[in-house]
Amino acid sequence: MYKFQGKIKVINDTQEISEKFKKREFVVTDTSSMYPQDVMFQSVQDKCAILDEFSVEDEVEVSFNLRGREWTSPDGVVKYFNTLDAWRIEKMGQANSIPASGPSDMNLNTETTAAATDDSNTDKGDDLPF
Secondary structure: OEEEEEEEEEEOOOEEEEOOEEEEEEEEEEOOOOOOEEEEEEEEHHHHHHHHHOOOOOEEEEEEEEEEEEEEOOOOOEEEEEEEEEEEEEEOOOOOOOOOOOHHHOOOOHHHHHHHHHHHOOOOOOOOOO
């Protein structure tokens, strides 16, 4: 597993290669160096839909697997191809954060948590140290 960070430059439509295989390609630009690099990734099968929630210019971290394969042309020439198969994409700065809609989506009330803890400690027959 590898990770890559950058800004989305291109998101292509899903391509149906065959009845049983579909893919969606996208390009992420690594802007961390003096010479930006445009790197193409692909998502396959059910992972194609993960790109629906992203837009061009989004800062992302892509988790991907490196794949390689050999191919022999009809002329007998052997060629090798690499693909970067993305299986997770996260917007930068949003991992482990409170959702944009605020704390109403989560139970952040510490009084309720403390009351529940006090109730559970009323049983004196429990001799566990935690």
